Amino acid sequence: MIFQSVRGVLITLEGIDGTGKSTIARMLAEELRGREVLQTAEPTRGYAGKILRDQFLAGGAKADGQARLFGELFLFMADHADHLERTVSPALDRGLVVLSDRYADSTAAYQGATLRGLVPDPVTWIRGLLLPWNIVPDKTLLFTLEPKTALERIRARDQSLAKFEREEFLGQVAENFKRLACLEPDRFALIDASQETCQVADEALKIVLNLLRRH
Numbered sequence: 001m002i003f004q005s006v007r008g009v010l011i012t013l014e015g016i017d018g019t020g021k022s023t024i025a026r027m028l029a030e031e032l033r034g035r036e037v038l039q040t041a042e043p044t045r046g047y048a049g050k051i052l053r054d055q056f057l058a059g060g061a062k063a064d065g066q067a068r069l070f071g072e073l074f075l076f077m078a079d080h081a082d083h084l085e086r087t088v089s090p091a092l093d094r095g096l097v098v099l100s101d102r103y104a105d106s107t108a109a110y111q112g113a114t115l116r117g118l119v120p121d122p123v124t125w126i127r128g129l130l131l132p133w134n135i136v137p138d139k140t141l142l143f144t145l146e147p148k149t150a151l152e153r154i155r156a157r158d159q160s161l162a163k164f165e166r167e168e169f170l171g172q173v174a175e176n177f178k179r180l181a182c183l184e185p186d187r188f189a190l191i192d193a194s195q196e197t198c199q200v201a202d203e204a205l206k207i208v209l210n211l212l213r214r215h
Helices: 021-031 047-056 065-093 104-114 122-130 147-157 167-183 197-214
Strands: 009-014 037-041 097-101 139-144 188-192
Touching (some): 009 065, 021 037, 037 065, 065 122, 104 167, 122 167, 139 167, 188 197
Parallel strands (some): 037 097, 139 188
């Protein structure tokens, strides 16, 4: 199935863990409360998303090696397809502003790092798998932050670190995000997440409002 955005606006928020994008997503939704806004996120609470949260992301999955790594990738893709079909596409058809905390770019960036050495150029490969059926966002806010700082923030709120929260790994993911931004510079807007939260939110809001005015 090929999905097409008709009338609405799709804005995605991306970045490594610890950049504060989930907080900014909530703040943007509040600032845009006079408009019809849908706030959503990936992984979703759907079937594939639940497996990802309960098994793989929480470290409970028993499979190791390539079976687990490729299993994660295709679960993320299945969850994304479900998200498009059940949530994103209907909302865009209704003319809503959709704010998604993580989206397909996270799959390319994170799984692209996970599959290094197993697939030649995994970021490009994953982008190719998504390209025929994905809805391309109207704007992607990419929150940038040094992995060390991101981990300090994560530890401050939770002493236990999830599978993807390691400095070397987050560094690889950050590089993948930068690469994606270079491939589509018109879509991506980079925001320095080391600033105070209010400053980050103000910058994000300006970008979003400019997009909505043009739309």
